[in-house]
Amino acid sequence: MVLRYRNEKVTRETESSILNTYGRQQISFVRGKGCTVWDSSGREYIDLVAGIAVNSLGYSHPRLVSAICNQANSVIHTSNLYEIDNQSVLASRLAAHAQSAGWKVFFSNSGAEANEAAIKFAFKATGRRKIVSMDNSFHGRTAMTLSVTGQRKYWSGFENLLYKDVEWAEYGSAESLREKIDSDTACVMVEPVQGEGGVIVPGKDYLTQVTEMARKNGTLVIMDEVQTGVGRTGRFFAHLWEEGCRPDIITMAKALAGGLPIGATLVSGSVASAIRQGDHGSTFGGNPLSTAAANAVLDVVESSGFMADVSRKGEMLVSGLRRVFEKAQYVHEVRGKGLMIGLDMDSKSAAGFKSFAFDRGFIVNVTHEHVVRLVPPLVIGVEEIESFLSMARAFASSYVHAEPASGH
Template sequence: MMRTEELIALESSLGAHNYKPLDVALVRGEGVYVHDVDGKRYLDCLSAYSAVNQGHCHPKILKAMIDQASKLTLTSRAFHNDQLGLFYQEIAELTGSHKILPMNTGAEAVESAIKAVRKWGYEVKGVETDKAEIIVCANNFHGRTMGIVGFSTDPDARGGFGPFAPGFVIVPFGDAEAFERAITPNTVGFLVEPIQGEAGVVIPPEGYFRKVRELCTANNVTLILDEIQTGLGRTGKLLAEEHEGIEADVTLLGKALSGGFYPVSAVLSNSEVLGVLKPGQHGSTFGGNPLACAVARMALKVLVEEGMIENAAALGPYFLEGLKSIRSNHIRSVRGRGLMLAVDLHPEAGGAREFCYRLRDRGILAKDTHTNTIRIAPPLVITKAQIDDALTEFDKVLAG
């Protein structure tokens, strides 16, 4: 087997340099742990950006994947299969949705929602053709496709990729008054993350989403919640919207929808929004394929039956308080909800990436974001003892 340095050199020489990963080459994972090619074990505090909420290589999801892969993997949507309807039924019962559109990646789910909500705006709300507006938030992250980066405020995401599609209005995140001022008769949707993940686990003020929900209802605006990172237990609820007791009109899921085994995403909505799509107007060869559906069905089943959501609700605050108790001149603030956590460092600390390397050296894998933030999101199967182990290492790295 090639060593870490050799694998990294091979990637660097042949791959596009559109990522800057930490220097570790992983070869195996189980539960909350991953192992590198040199035999070292790490506690994973990133969960592939919340795609492996159920833990690495969950045996029941693995079995479902192997069983289905031995029977039928792909039919395209030219034909029906025996898994898609059951996937629809089970996710609808779990989330209260009325219609489901299956896709593959999170970005595809976002793009699909944009298309459907615009079409709804023209055909149902009565907006003039090509005048529809969707409000989004500054510092958003919804993916990296051309349509999405056009309404990003991140210069790295936007720079050099224009021209961009019109029809998006940007407002500050967490400011309900700014959102209200931005609404016009042409506003068809508000696309927003319940917690901004890539921006550094930014949590809006209490009551923000209740006010947003009221404004959307009053102005016939579709509320689109991107729960691709926050959904499926990450924040201690099945969906993060539950923390404020609201319901979105459109909910986007991905990442943990497959437990990390396969790209699976979904647009969940009511019949009014997704009902505007007719045959030939939108689709995906792989979206809704039997392998994806079988994997997603089991990923949802173990999430619920094995109490992972409740575990995140119970242990998230414990992890948060442990991080807050670290005495360090480097730490500016600590925040989180459920097992979606972040440690902000003072700029003079020298950047979060250096601390992530120190954590790596002590057997903890976390990831820097926006220069001075360490993002922490372990699999939802983590135990109190494992959190204690992690806190010991965080304390040693951050203390000072």
């Protein structure tokens, strides 16, 4: 069957040609503006998922669209065999967010690739092979990144593929890390806030302790900022909330190019000095189009007051939700940093909230079955937050909770 994709109506038959790796909702979004998206039947929604923390500038942001169109009109792709001006500019802009001089950047196309590169670089720079990663973490679906993802459900059926020299520490516990790290450890992988794991924000100074402990052992810290980076938490990198935290490698993807695929692995000067030509590569990584988009995203995110505004809006959402659910026994916690927020409920209530919100035109995501995750575009407006909160209020006042509150 030949698909003429513009005119062909997507039917179960056409959809069934897609490999069955995703549990998909039967809905297709065809247009967006700001935080609003429209589905193929013309229904309107406020999107608090943003392509899973990707569409930080929302939809159809004029600066992003014009950067992409202008670049597409001149050249979309060349090759890393040649100089790419947008890439060089982007690399120096990203390196400027590190806390010391001399950082270098390798570009790829996704978060998993950025982490995969990070591990290769850490092995090369240290000559060691052991990794310490965190329980409940998520770092990607390639063989190596799956191996350092601390959630067993993702390993199922692929155990034979897993890299074995990985030790697991309890996320948020410096004590637990102390027991696992030693002079054979090449790197510690850590998310500054666990995203897929249910929006878990570690305690004060935890990340600083991680980097201090690693340094004492000659171990590198890979800070996975794939979900948290590019202003999501109100700082360019979430780990910058802790002044003493000094990672050696930082990985990025998701929001960096506002919706075009990109990954970036930032390495300190001393890690960079161990990497030689040919050690790693990518056909598409950092191509002219994706890096033009990323530069446009940075123009907006780095503009004066933008990240402070993210923090303010995040506080408004968190405090609003805490008020709405303060008497609701089925809500265990409202937590988050900036515009990365988790509403921890029992799983039945989380599913109920998601479908109640959807019926009223709000898109939210549930992770870990019991955490409603909100990662809206960073450009979300105060009025949109208010209307989301009034929808949440309507849910809280009408929802009849039938299960025991402890039932995750």
